[in-house]
Amino acid sequence: MSAVTIVSLPDQATARVPKVNFLTKENGLLSWLLTGDHKRIATLYLISITFFFFIGGALAGLIRLELLTPQSDLMAADTYNKVFSMHGLIMVFFFLVPSVPATIGNFLMPLMVGAKDLALPKINLLSWYLYIIAGAMMLYTMAAGGVDTGWTFTTPLSTHYLNTNVISAGLAVFVAGFSSIFTGLNFIVTIHKMRCPGMTWFRLPLFVWSNYAASILMVLGTPVLAITLVLIVLERTVGIGVFDPAKGGDPLLFQHLFWFYSHPAVYIMILPGMGVISEVVSTFSRKRVFGYTAVAFSSVAIAVFGFFVWAHHMFIMGISNYSALVFSLLTMLVAVPSAIKIFNWSFTLYKGSITFETPMLYAFGFMGLFTIGGMTGVFLGATGTDIHLTETYFIVAHFHFVMVGGMLMAFLAGIHFWWPKWTGRMYPEKISQLAAVVTFIGFNLTFFPQFILGTLGMPRRYAAYPPEFQVLNVFSSAGATILGVGYLLPILYLTWSLKYGEIAGDNPWQATGLEWQTQSPPLTENFAEIPIMDREAYDYEWLERQQQKEVASVG
Amino acid sequence: MSHISPVLWQFLVKWLTNFKLFPPEASKIAPQMDALYFFMVLVSLVGLTLVILLILSFSLLYSKKRHPVATQIEGSTLLEATWTIIPLGLFLVMFVWGALLYFRVYTPPANAMNIYVVGKQWMWKVEHPGGQHEINSLHVPVGRAVQLTLISQDVFHSFSIPAFRVKREAIPGRYTSVWFEATTPGTYHLFCTQYCGTNHSQMIGDVVVMTPDDFRKWLAGSTSGNSLAQNGERLFASLSCNACHNSKPDARGPNLVGVYGSRLTLATGQSVDVDDAYLRNAILNPTQNITQGYTPIMPTYQGQISEEGVFALVEYIKNLQSDYRLQQTLNTTELLPGNEGGTAPAGKTAAGPEEVKQ
Numbered sequence: 001m002s003a004v005t006i007v008s009l010p011d012q013a014t015a016r017v018p019k020v021n022f023l024t025k026e027n028g029l030l031s032w033l034l035t036g037d038h039k040r041i042a043t044l045y046l047i048s049i050t051f052f053f054f055i056g057g058a059l060a061g062l063i064r065l066e067l068l069t070p071q072s073d074l075m076a077a078d079t080y081n082k083v084f085s086m087h088g089l090i091m092v093f094f095f096l097v098p099s100v101p102a103t104i105g106n107f108l109m110p111l112m113v114g115a116k117d118l119a120l121p122k123i124n125l126l127s128w129y130l131y132i133i134a135g136a137m138m139l140y141t142m143a144a145g146g147v148d149t150g151w152t153f154t155t156p157l158s159t160h161y162l163n164t165n166v167i168s169a170g171l172a173v174f175v176a177g178f179s180s181i182f183t184g185l186n187f188i189v190t191i192h193k194m195r196c197p198g199m200t201w202f203r204l205p206l207f208v209w210s211n212y213a214a215s216i217l218m219v220l221g222t223p224v225l226a227i228t229l230v231l232i233v234l235e236r237t238v239g240i241g242v243f244d245p246a247k248g249g250d251p252l253l254f255q256h257l258f259w260f261y262s263h264p265a266v267y268i269m270i271l272p273g274m275g276v277i278s279e280v281v282s283t284f285s286r287k288r289v290f291g292y293t294a295v296a297f298s299s300v301a302i303a304v305f306g307f308f309v310w311a312h313h314m315f316i317m318g319i320s321n322y323s324a325l326v327f328s329l330l331t332m333l334v335a336v337p338s339a340i341k342i343f344n345w346s347f348t349l350y351k352g353s354i355t356f357e358t359p360m361l362y363a364f365g366f367m368g369l370f371t372i373g374g375m376t377g378v379f380l381g382a383t384g385t386d387i388h389l390t391e392t393y394f395i396v397a398h399f400h401f402v403m404v405g406g407m408l409m410a411f412l413a414g415i416h417f418w419w420p421k422w423t424g425r426m427y428p429e430k431i432s433q434l435a436a437v438v439t440f441i442g443f444n445l446t447f448f449p450q451f452i453l454g455t456l457g458m459p460r461r462y463a464a465y466p467p468e469f470q471v472l473n474v475f476s477s478a479g480a481t482i483l484g485v486g487y488l489l490p491i492l493y494l495t496w497s498l499k500y501g502e503i504a505g506d507n508p509w510q511a512t513g514l515e516w517q518t519q520s521p522p523l524t525e526n527f528a529e530i531p532i533m534d535r536e537a538y539d540y541e542w543l544e545r546q547q548q549k550e551v552a553s554v555g
Numbered sequence: 556m557s558h559i560s561p562v563l564w565q566f567l568v569k570w571l572t573n574f575k576l577f578p579p580e581a582s583k584i585a586p587q588m589d590a591l592y593f594f595m596v597l598v599s600l601v602g603l604t605l606v607i608l609l610i611l612s613f614s615l616l617y618s619k620k621r622h623p624v625a626t627q628i629e630g631s632t633l634l635e636a637t638w639t640i641i642p643l644g645l646f647l648v649m650f651v652w653g654a655l656l657y658f659r660v661y662t663p664p665a666n667a668m669n670i671y672v673v674g675k676q677w678m679w680k681v682e683h684p685g686g687q688h689e690i691n692s693l694h695v696p697v698g699r700a701v702q703l704t705l706i707s708q709d710v711f712h713s714f715s716i717p718a719f720r721v722k723r724e725a726i727p728g729r730y731t732s733v734w735f736e737a738t739t740p741g742t743y744h745l746f747c748t749q750y751c752g753t754n755h756s757q758m759i760g761d762v763v764v765m766t767p768d769d770f771r772k773w774l775a776g777s778t779s780g781n782s783l784a785q786n787g788e789r790l791f792a793s794l795s796c797n798a799c800h801n802s803k804p805d806a807r808g809p810n811l812v813g814v815y816g817s818r819l820t821l822a823t824g825q826s827v828d829v830d831d832a833y834l835r836n837a838i839l840n841p842t843q844n845i846t847q848g849y850t851p852i853m854p855t856y857q858g859q860i861s862e863e864g865v866f867a868l869v870e871y872i873k874n875l876q877s878d879y880r881l882q883q884t885l886n887t888t889e890l891l892p893g894n895e896g897g898t899a900p901a902g903k904t905a906a907g908p909e910e911v912k913q
Contacts, residue, residue, distance in 0.1 A: 004619040078753050150750050156727060157710040161676065161752055245728025246857065251711065252726065285617070291630030316713065317724040318731040321661055325654055332646035336639060342606060343638040344630075349613035351626040356614070364610055371606050375599035382649045384656025385592055388720040391713055391748035455592075456578045457717020459748040462756035466744060471570045540625065 006284070006355045006510050009426065015503040017424035021521040036121030037524050041128050042107035043422075048128075049103060050491070052094040052135060057487060059087035064446075064480040067473045072463040080463035081148035082164070086141075088151030089169060093176045094135055096403055097265065100272035101218075102131070102183050104414045105211045107422060109187055111515035111522065112205050114196025114531045119189040120182075127182035130175050137172035141165045150461060152262070153228075155243040155254040159235040167236055170229045177222045177229075180268070184218030187211055196514070198533035202296070205513050205537050206282075206289055209296040210275030213303035217264040217271075220307070225261035228254065255317060259310035267306040269403060270370075271299055273410030274341055277363050280413050281345045283511040284360040285352030288538040290344045298337035298344075305334040315386045324383050331381035338374045342367060357429065357509075361436040362413035369405025369443065373398060376451065394454025400447045412439070412490065419494065420508045424520045425501030431493050439486030445479025512543050581743055581764060582719035583736040584660055589720070591652050598645055660721055663734035667702035670695075671783070671866040674705065674712035674725035677754035679745065682866050686786065687777040691760030693745060694777075695737050696770035702734040704831055708862045713749035716762050724749060730832040737764040787871025790864055794856070802878050808853065809846040815873045820847045834869045 009015070022039045032040055062083050066074040075083070106124065110117050118124050141147055147169040149158040158166050191204070191212050231254075234240045241247030243254045282289045289295055311319055311327040345367055354360075376398040380386050389395065419427050449472040458469045465473070507516040518527050535542045559567075580586050616622065670693070671682040681689040695701050705714055707725040715722040716735070723733035747758035765773060781789075791797060799808030815834070820826045822845040827833055837844040838860070841853035860868070 006619065072756065077756060081750075081753065081755070148752070152750075154711055154750065157750070157752055161710050251728070286619075286625035288627055288629065290628065291635050294630065294635050315657070316722055317711075318726055318729060321658060324657060328654060328657075329650055332643075332650045335646055336643050339602075339642040340635065340639055343609075344635070346606060346609040346613070347631075347634065349610065349617060351622070351628060352613070352617045353619045353622050353625040354614055354617050355619045364614075367606060367610060368603070371603050372599070375595075375602060378599075378646060378649055379592070379595050382591070382595070382653025384588060384653035384660070385595065386653070387657065387660055387722050388588055388592075388717070391715065391722065392717075452576055456575055457715065457744060457746065459715065459746045459756075461750040464756045466759075468575055471566075471574045474566065541627065 004355060005357065005429075006286070007357065007426075007429075007508050008505075008510060009502055009508055010505040012502055015505060017503055017521070018519045020523065021424065021519065022524045023423075023521050025524045034125075036117065036125060038106050038110055038118045038121065038124055039422075039522065039524075039526075041124050042103050042105075044128050045098060045106060045131070046103045048131060048135065049095050049098055052090050053487075056087055056090040056095055057484065059083050059090070061480065061484060063087060064477040066463060067465070068477045070465050070467045070470050070473075075463075077463040078148060081150075081461070082146035084461060085148050085150050086146055089147070089173065090138065091403075092151050092265070092269075093173050094131075094138060096269040096407055097176075097180055098131060098183070099269070099407065099411045100276060100414060101187070101211055101214060101268075102127070102180075104276065104411070104418060105187065105207075105272055106183070108207065108418065108515055109190055109211065110194065111518070111526055112208050112513055113191060113194055114199055114514050114527065114533060115190060115194035116525050116527070116530075118186045119194055120186050123182050124186050127179045127186070130179035130182070134172045134174075134176035134179060137168055137175065141168045141172060144168065152258060153232055153254075155232065155235070155251050156245075158232060159243060167233050170232050174226050174229045174233075177226045180218050181222045184215035184222075187215040188219065191215075196531050196533055200533075202293065203533050203535070203537050204296075205275075206278035206292065206295050206299075207272075207275035210271045210278070210299040213299040214268050214271040217268045217303050217306060221261045221264040221268070224257060225265075228257040228261070231257075252314070252317060252319070255314050256310070259313045260307075263310040263313065264303075264306045266399075266402070267302050269407050270410075271302060273366070273407040273414075274299065276410045276414035276417070277345060277366050279511075279513065280359045280363040280417050281348050282538045283417070283509050284357060284363075285349050285354045286510075286540050287348055287352040288536070288540070290347040290350070291340075292537065295341055295344050298340045301337040302334060305330060305337075309334055309381075312381055312386070315383050316390060328381055328383045328386075332378070335374060335378055335381065338370075342371055342374070356433075357416075358427070358432040358436050359413040359417035361433055362409045362416065362439075365436065365440045365443075366406055366409040366413065369401050369409060369440075373401030373406055376401065388457075389454055391459060392454035393450040393458045393460055396460050397447045397450035397454060400450070405443055405447070409439070412436070415490070415494070417509070418515075419497070420504030421515055421520045421522070423498055423501070424504055425497050426504050426508060427490075427497045427501060428493050431489065435486055435489035435493075438482060438489065442479050442482030442484070442486045446476050446483050447479070449473070449475040449479075510540075510543060512538050512540060579718045579739070579741070579743065580720075581737055581739045581741060582716075582721065583738055584656070585718070585720045585738075587659070588656055591649070591656060594652070595649060598649075602642075660735075661723075661733060663702040663732060664700050667700040667734050669702050669704060669870075671863075671870070672703050672705045672714060672725065673862045673866070674707040674709075674714065674747065674751075674758075676709050676752055677747070677758040679712075679714065679747070679758065679760055680863065682783055682863055683774070684783050684870060685774055686779045686782040687774060688779060689777075691745070691758075692763060693760070694763045694765060694770065694773050696765055696767045697737050697740055698767065700734055700736045702732055704866070705731045705733070706835075706862050706866075710751050711749045712747045712751050712758065715746045715748040716743060717746070718743035718762070722748060730835060732831075737762075740764045740766055740769075783867050783870040784874045785871075786864075787867035787869070790860070790868055791871055794860070796868075799853070807849070809849055810878075811872050812875050812878050815875070821845060822847050822849070822851070831869050831873075834872055835865050838865060838868060 022037055066080055144165050147164045147166055231242050241249045243249045243251050278289050309331045312331045315324050453472050458465055504520050506519055514531055673680040679691050681693050705723055705725040707727045712725040719735045721733050721735050723731050741764055743762045745760040745762045800811050802810040802812055814829050817829050818826055819829050839857045842851045845851045
């Protein structure tokens with residue numbers, strides 16, 4: 001890595017983290033538990049989702065350990081089924097969905113639009129409490145013996161054939177859904193109503209645009225999931241029979257309802273990550289995002305089209321061939337905005353002035369892995385190849401490339417990028433660059449062999465598999481240990497940096513967003529005075545003029 | 556060798572002897588599917604290489620060291636149009652190509668040999684028209700179109716034969732179908748790919764592809780004595796279906812001779828094509844499938860006939876091509892009040908596997 005950097009820190013001998021900031025304003029547990037401050041709630045969220053990430057990660061470790069050998073020898077088949085179900089449920093509903101929006105988004109949304117807080121601070125706190133209640137229910141589910149429906153709750157398996165804790169798991173996801181609805185609602189209201197003077201829609205950072213798109217999906221999609229889960233619970237308790245063919249119900253209806261939420265949910269998970277990448281790529285190449293409008297509208301396009309592709313999860317389930325045709329075509333259309341984004345980010349680098357700090361490395365990782373994840377999505381969106389590849393490890397690899405290679409990379413990019421703003425201190429650069437590289441290598445070793453396994457036909461959710469698949473599974477498990485190290489490192493050095501990191505100052509990256517024009521960590525009110533947006537987003541020339549002015553006035 | 560750990564040694568041996576990167580192509584559709592697959596791999600590789608090249612070359616050319624001051628660029632409509640239209644075009648090609656394959660896989664040819672498959676936790680039960688039963692295995696001949704009619708008697712399952720590149724979900728309460736034509740004799744994996752509970756990973760089996768001669772031998776050696784249609788005939792009699800469906804002028808139920816494949820007008824005015832799925836519905840859910848001109852007196856048989864039994868009835872009705880056949884059934888059952896006791900008359904008109912063509 002080149003030593004050239006844009007990092008400009010204040011003189012470490014004299015610099016101090018500002019005495020009054022949102023972290024130190026009030027003390028005591030209650031001041032946190034009853035806070036209305038979006039930054040504190042974001043911090044609470046960050047701690048909670050990290051906790052769940054490590055539970056989900058440990059379960060993933062168990063899965064990979066079991067799959068080291070073809071036989072089901074580490075645990076009984078039932079246990080394995082519970083382990084992968086809990087892994088999916090926790091990672092999807094308790095990590096990926098809230099990851100960027102509820103933590104980074106919560107922290108940044110008001111700062112980026114120049115507001116003091118989100119529009120509905122109490123609802124924001126309520127959303128965190130709902131998340132915690134849901135999380136407690138999920139932990140109870142685990143403690144009470146787990147659930148083995150898979151994260152998809154497929155009927156009639158989940159309603160008639162399992163004796164595990166389906167109800168508590170379903171209700172946990174139901175409650176978590178409301179947490180996500182409230183976050184989305186809050187963002188939408190904030191973006192519409194709380195923008196500072198001069199902050200027009202097309203001066204908003206792209207992070208705001210992509211979170212806005214994701215919020216619409218959350219608000220419109222999640223209620224459908226909630227209804228579906230209520231129907232599952234009613235089916236189990238009262239036997240209403242909506243999904244039961246013996247009572248005139250239709251098990252395919254469940255698939256329609258479930259994927260009507262769960263496909264848009266994929267975009268709920270990835271869109272905010274795309275927002276992070278826009279910010280990071282722009283900052284570290286010192287350039288306005290190439291084709292701002294196209295990137296902004298591609299987020300909206302993804303959100304709109306994202307609602308009309310759900311049945312591509314059901315191509316082999318006996319939906320009519322013609323409806324498969326329509327959904328396949330729409331799936332191809334939704335792939336285009338993602339391709340646009342990738343190329344726009346690439347061309348943002350063109351004639352930039354690029355440096356390679358950790359967030360940028362994660363962003364590069366995102367672009368490479370998301371390209372693979374997106375392209376393999378087209379393999380599955382084309383009806384013909386879907387027949388062979390669906391329900392195999394190909395699909396497992398595909399969504400891990402999108403969710404882990406894409407979203408998790410973006411999340412880590414964002415955490416590193418805004419860490420100085422959040423805590424007032426820098427993370428240690430060298431070791432975190434190392435962690436980014438380790439994560440990238442570990443990720444590819446873990447998930448790339450799974451594409452080959454899937455092409456060979458190895459079905460997903462198998463506790464035991466034919467011996468000829470072992471070699472690739474050993475690679476995958478070996479990769480998972482490297483990936484595990486890649487995820488443990490940030491936890492360690494980020495915690496370390498809370499006390500020993502260098503003082504960051506207001507704007508260590510020389511970034512243009514409003515959040516960087518206030519102190520780090522920000523005041524509870526975010527800005528000493530309400531800012532006025534008198535420029536476009538990503539206006540690095542404005543920033544330079546600003547700095548020259550300061551030098552002039554000091555000199 | 557003594558210096559290598561036994562575990563590692565075993566692993567290396569396995570690697571060298573038992574390591575595959577691509578599944579065998581054993582059906583007619585497989586090479587066609589793979590052509591699209593490799594086209595997509597190619598496009599992905601080109602796309603990925605392009606993205607990596609862009610990132611790498613820009614990173615080298617425009618690093619802060621070499622290019623200390625960025626040049627601000629708004630965007631470029633032309634470039635953006637290029638990378639909207641080219642991917643869109645490629646995706647549309649994949650869409651059309653994929654759809655052609657999809658329709659091919661899920662549209663069985665008219666002369667396909669029909670085999671019935673019931674999925675249950677955790678096994679596959681296969682019923683050949685000749686009456687051969689199999690569990691967790693499927694024997695098929697080379698060079699003959701085989702259509703599978705699938706149903707599940709409990710949860711969702713999915714019938715997957717990777718070497719044939721075909722897969723179809725077995726759903727409770729509704730028939731689905733898929734077809735293939737095997738090209739290479741051999742034994743291939745059969746998987747359940749839809750998670751179905753505890754022993755999901757044990758719901759596996761073998762698909763044995765045989766030469767036509769071997770297959771004929773296998774059929775002869777595995778026969779249970781009665782064809783599937785004969786089993787259906789017995790069931791038809793024992794459930795007293797023929798009390799009403801007897802093709803007499805005053806019959807209370809519609810005549811079933813030649814009904815399969817016809818177009819029927821229901822009491823609701825709706826017209827339906829009589830296929831396997833319709834017959835199943837009409838047996839299990841008769842009140843919603845009343846033929847025009849008849850009264851809804853037929854009781855439901857939901858829960859009284861196993862899915863295999865329904866298959867047998869469907870196969871029997873499918874093969875009812877003449878009143879004479881139905882009369883035979885009547886005569887047989889008049890002689891035999893129970894459904895047991897195989898005095899052979901039914902055997903005379905046995906629908907052998909070769910007669911099942913529609």
